[in-house]
Amino acid sequence: MSNNITDIIRKTDLTVSPLEESNTIPSTWYSEQSVYLFELENLFSSVWQCVGHVKRLEKNGDYFLFNYLDNPLIIIKGNDGKIRAFYNVCQHRGGPLALEDGNVKLLQCKYHGWTYQLDGYLKKAPKFNQMETNLADICLKPVNIDIWEGLIFIALDEAPVKLSDMMNGINKRIAPVDINTLNFYRRIEYNLNCNWKVYIDNYLEGYHLPFVHPGLSKVLETKEYETELSEYYSLQVSPLKEDNIYGKGSAFYYFIFPNIMLNILPGRLQTNLVLPTSRNSSRIIFDYYYENINDDSKIKSIENDIAFSDEVQKEDIFICEKVQSGLESKGYNQGRFSTTEEQGVYHFQSLLKEYYGRYLL
Ligand code: FES
Ligand SMILES: [Fe+2]
DSSP, X not given: OXXXXXXXXXXXXGOOOXXXXXXXXXXXXXXXXXXXXXHHHTGGXXXXXXXXEGGGOOSTTEEEEEEETTEEXXXXXXXXXXXXXEXXXXXXXXXXXXXXXXXXXXXXXXXXXXXXXTTSBEEEOTTOOXXXXXXXXXXXXXXXXXXXXXXXXXXXXXXXXXXXXXXXXXXXXXXXXXXXXXXXXXXXXXXXXXXXXXXXXXXXXXXXXXHHOGGGGGTBOGGGOEEEEOSSEEEEEEEBOTTOTTOSXXXXXXXXXXXXXXXXXXXXXXXXXXXXXXXXXXXXXXXXXXXXXXXXXXXHHHHHHHHHHHHHHHHHHHHHHHHHHHHHSTTOSOOBOOTTTOHHHHHHHHHHHHHHHHHHO
């Protein structure tokens, strides 16, 4: 089998046809090593990725670590109150500046003890003659950072779209829910034996709900389930049934291209970041945010919500791993979309073709 990326992603497969005539993307895009490497190198290095919340950095000097596709990062609040992101990599010989989340006055490398200010500039290098070696302009390598509604986003290389443009319109649509008022509660990670795009496709349609998630139909008014498409995101929205565990309102399921999900229910936000870990495996990071995390009477309903999400997630993992086997078999190449149920999947795959095309030119 050829490993050349342009043999696997052919120009003709990048054409976007109208939904009713379109095929799904070829199965090799979910399984070939060259596609996985191509996506890491191009797509994932230049898109905004949601890594945490400003409330995790309350005091100056607070920081947390994030390992993004084998790039160790540190997100830190400086003495000026500004939040910055750097590679957690010392500019001497690559040592780590921090090993776990915490609070510091200075960042000190764990290898030979170089210290850095919180704005990234080198402060001291033990046993170096500062004059001779000209260390003054050494700085930790910064990472692009931006904040939307308290959520911290990073991009390793310059992202082609401004974060505020990408998220435009979400706030208004979800009102009166206000993400800014929520507090970080817990992070849960799942490892899956499927390509990251299998999980995204699956997320983007409610077509599978009756078959895969019988429990969800107790919560969602699935007859009124709708999909709305925007430039860089899509929204699946469904009114909540009466007497459900969440109260009155709607469930908003936002997908932000290429791999972020914001699952919004009254008083609760769950973010998902879907990261490729190999050609046929992925890691999904769930962050949970709630309104009242210090109110003991609310903890039971929070824990119920997390347990219910975990049940739904296990159902999705089961089917996604089966789908990966199907895609890797000789029994399948491309399929067709339902025009009423799979607009979100079509929207994602169309954007993916557009982005692939940019990098292949
Ligand atoms: S690698 Fe950091 S001080 Fe040497
Ligand atoms: Fe699902």
